[in-house]
Amino acid sequence: MEKLENKWMRAVLPALLIHCSIGTVYCWSLFKADIANYIGKPIGEVEWAFSIAIFVLGMSAAFGGKFVEKDVHKSSLISAIFFVAGMLGTGFFIYQKSLIGIYICYGVIMGIGLGIGYLTPVKTLMLWFYKQKGLATGLAVAGFGLAKVIASPVIEMLLGATNADGTLVDPTNIYKMFYILAAVYLVMMLIGHWLIKKPAGWVEESVHTESFNYMAVLKNKTFIGIWLMFYINITCGLALISQEKGILYFIGFGAVGLVSSLTAVFNAGGRLFFAAWADRLNDRNTIYKIIFVSAIALIGMTIVFDGVNNSMALLIIALLCVINAGYGGGFSNLPPLLVDRFGIHSISTVHGLALSAWAFAGLTGNQLSAFILKQTGSYDAVLYVILGLYVVATVISMWVVKPEKVHLENDKPQSRGEKLVTN
Incomplete structure (x- = not known):
C-alpha cells in the first residue's frame, strides 16, 4: 500500500476518474435530438434536462460544500451513486418515453452527483500540490473538459449508424447507451472513491x-x-x-x-x-x-x-x-x-x-x-x-x-x- 501513498495515486488519478466520468454531461448535444425523436417531444422541451442538470450541479455544490469538507471519501461515494443512478434512470425513462422522468433523472439526480463530484477532488489536490495549487485544480477540471473528447467517439459508436435524415437506424440504442455508460462510470468512480485520500497529517x-x-x-x-x-x-x-x-x-x-x-x-x-x-x-x-x-x-x-x-x-x-x-x-x-x-x-x-x-x-x-x-x-x-x-x-x-x-x-x-x- 505504500506505493499508493503519493499525490498521483491519491489525488490526480481519482480526480481524473471522477471528473472524466461526470464531465460526460457536456456530451448532451450529441444525443439530445435522438432522445427527442425517440420520445416524440420537441427538442426545445428536451433541452431543459441539460439546463436543469447544470443548475442543480451549481446549487448542490453550493449547499454540499460543508459535506465535502467533512469527509471526501463519503462525498466521492455519494457522487458515484447519484450520478450512476441518474444515468440508469435516464435510460429507463427514455424507454418509457417520459420527459418528466428524464428531467428528474438527468437533471436533478445526475445534477446532484455532478455538483458533489465536481467539488470532491479539488481541495485534496490543492493539499497534495500545496505550492502549485493552480496546476492541481487544472488537473482536476481538465479531466472534466477532456471527458467530451474521450466520450464523444464512444457515444457515437454506441448510438450506431444513422439514416439520411439523421435519425438512428436502431432507435433503441439511445436508452441502451445510458445503461452501458452507467456501468462503465460506476467502475471508474468507485475506483476513484477507493483511491482518493488527503495527505497524512491533515485533519479537518x-x-x-x-x-x-x-x-x-x-x-x-x-x-x-x-x-x-x-x-x-x-x-x-x-x-x-x-x-x-x-x-x-x-x-x-x-x-x-x-x-x-x-x-x-x-x-x-x-x-x-x-x-x-x-x-x-x-x-x-x-x-x-x-x-x-x-x-x-x-x-x-x-x-x-x-x-x-x-x-x-x-x-x-x-x-x-x-x-x-x-x-x-x-x-x-x-x-x-x-x-x-x-x-x-x-x-x-x-x-x-x-x-x-x-x-x-x-x-x-x-x-x-x-x-x-x-x-x-x-x-x-x-x-x-x-x-x-x-x-x-x-x-x-x-x-x-x-x-x-x-x-x-x-x-x-x-x-x-x-x-x-x-x-
Whole structure:
C-alpha cells in the first residue's frame, strides 16, 4: 500500500476518474435530438434536462460544500451513486418515453452527483500540490473538459449508424447507451472513491465547518466580485459555445466535427494552461484579466472585419478556440483564487458557494444567444452583447476583486500555516 501513498495515486488519478466520468454531461448535444425523436417531444422541451442538470450541479455544490469538507471519501461515494443512478434512470425513462422522468433523472439526480463530484477532488489536490495549487485544480477540471473528447467517439459508436435524415437506424440504442455508460462510470468512480485520500497529517477540524458563516462570505465585496466575473465568463462562454455548430454552418465551414474536437481540446487545455500559468503570477486574478481582454480582442477583430461571414472562417474558428480556452481557464483558476483570498481550510464550502454562479449561468447562457438570434437573426448581435459583458467582467476584475487576502474574523493558525477566515 505504500506505493499508493503519493499525490498521483491519491489525488490526480481519482480526480481524473471522477471528473472524466461526470464531465460526460457536456456530451448532451450529441444525443439530445435522438432522445427527442425517440420520445416524440420537441427538442426545445428536451433541452431543459441539460439546463436543469447544470443548475442543480451549481446549487448542490453550493449547499454540499460543508459535506465535502467533512469527509471526501463519503462525498466521492455519494457522487458515484447519484450520478450512476441518474444515468440508469435516464435510460429507463427514455424507454418509457417520459420527459418528466428524464428531467428528474438527468437533471436533478445526475445534477446532484455532478455538483458533489465536481467539488470532491479539488481541495485534496490543492493539499497534495500545496505550492502549485493552480496546476492541481487544472488537473482536476481538465479531466472534466477532456471527458467530451474521450466520450464523444464512444457515444457515437454506441448510438450506431444513422439514416439520411439523421435519425438512428436502431432507435433503441439511445436508452441502451445510458445503461452501458452507467456501468462503465460506476467502475471508474468507485475506483476513484477507493483511491482518493488527503495527505497524512491533515485533519479537518469540525468546529470550523460547523461555525461557517455563509452570510459573511456572501456579503463580502471580494466574493461578490469573483462570483459576478465567474458568472459572466460562463454565460458568455455558453452563449457562444452553444451556437458553435450553427455559426460554422452559417459561414459554410463543413468540418464541424473537426472544429468541435479542436475547441474541446482548447477547453480542456485552457483549464490546465491558465491554471499552471497563474502559479507563476503574484495575483491569480491577473489570469481573468488576460482571459477577458483576449476575448474582447478576438470579438472586436471579428466585428471589425465584417462580422460573422464566410470569408472569415479562420478568424471565427480562432475566436471559438479562445473563448473555449478562457471558459475552461475560468473554472480551473477559481479554487486557487478563492484560497488566496479566503484560505484553504473551508475552501470546499467557499468554492461551492461560488459555483452557484454556474447554476444560474447554466440557465441563462444558452438562452441568451437563442433569444438574441430569435429577435435579430444575427450572430453579429450575439457578439456585440457578449463583447459588452466581457467589458463589464474586466471592470469587475480590475476594480472590485482586490489583491489582498480577506480576513472576515481572526482565528488561530491552521494546518500548513493557513487561517480560517470564514467566521
